Amino acid sequence: MLKISIVEGHHHPKSKNTKSGVRHHQDAYVHLGGAYPQQIEIPLNSAAEAFAIGDYQLNLNSFRVGKYKSLELNPFELNLLPFNKSVSKVA
Numbered sequence: 072m073l074k075i076s077i078v079e080g081h082h083h084p085k086s087k088n089t090k091s092g093v094r095h096h097q098d099a100y101v102h103l104g105g106a107y108p109q110q111i112e113i114p115l116n117s118a119a120e121a122f123a124i125g126d127y128q129l130n131l132n133s134f135r136v137g138k139y140k141s142l143e144l145n146p147f148e149l150n151l152l153p154f155n156k157s158v159s160k161v162a
Contacts, residue, residue: 074102075111075127075151084121097121113149127151 081098088094095115099122100108115121130150137143 073129076100077122077124079124082124084115084118114147122151126154128154
């Protein structure tokens, strides 16, 4: 199971201006089995969709079958599920 953590101080959504508009994302940390988790960006459709502080796992709909029938992670849509029911979306 892949664990993704949203931590205090790094949980606020961020925005970047691009040629095609504003891109929203949130910093998170993925635990890949090493000594330290690695920082990643979770894409968001809007800043209001930011995740609350807590631990999450990837929803299966975050994966897709690629052009050459290989399994790949959809880089534009990472859907997270909380490890427990007490974690909820940021309002």
